[in-house]
Amino acid sequence: EHSLKILPDFADAWADLGCVRITTGNKEEATRCFNMALASDERHIEAHFNLANILRERSLPEEAIKHYDAVLDQEPDHTRSLLGKAVALCMLPDSRGDGGHRRQAAACLRKCLELCSE
Known part of the structure; x- marks a missing residue:
């Protein structure tokens, strides 16, 4: 917290x-912190990933998927985001x-399994 007083961004x-x-x-405070990180750096992988997990746990899969995708756009082999996204996708209704x-x-x-077997 001390460093944020000196460098708030x-x-x-x-x-x-x-x-x-x-x-x-x-x-709740973690969510605020991750949003502050993203306000400073919209591509911050750790903030996107952790925020996605919180959103998924709150049963907000569509919002979570957006953050998992933000990670995967930068690191397509980020296995934890692939797993989290898979869970979030399964939470969505099959409306069609x-x-x-x-x-x-x-x-x-499947991609996760491929990456883990390499």
Whole structure:
């Protein structure tokens, strides 16, 4: 927190503080910290990933997927984002009845398995 008083736009410090807030169980404050990190650096991978996890846990899969995709756009082999995205996709309703979200989730899981077997 001290570094944020000196450098309030330091995205890494905001993301680190968000992780601390998660470990203390304060996900509301963690969310604020990750959003502050993204306000300073819209491509901050750790902030996107952790915010996605919080959103998924809050049953907001569409919002979570946007953040997982922001990570995967930069690091297509980020296995934890692939797994998180697969879970979030499975949470979405199959409104068209074509199983599209499940197929996308399966593709994420297949890629994860490929990466883990390398």
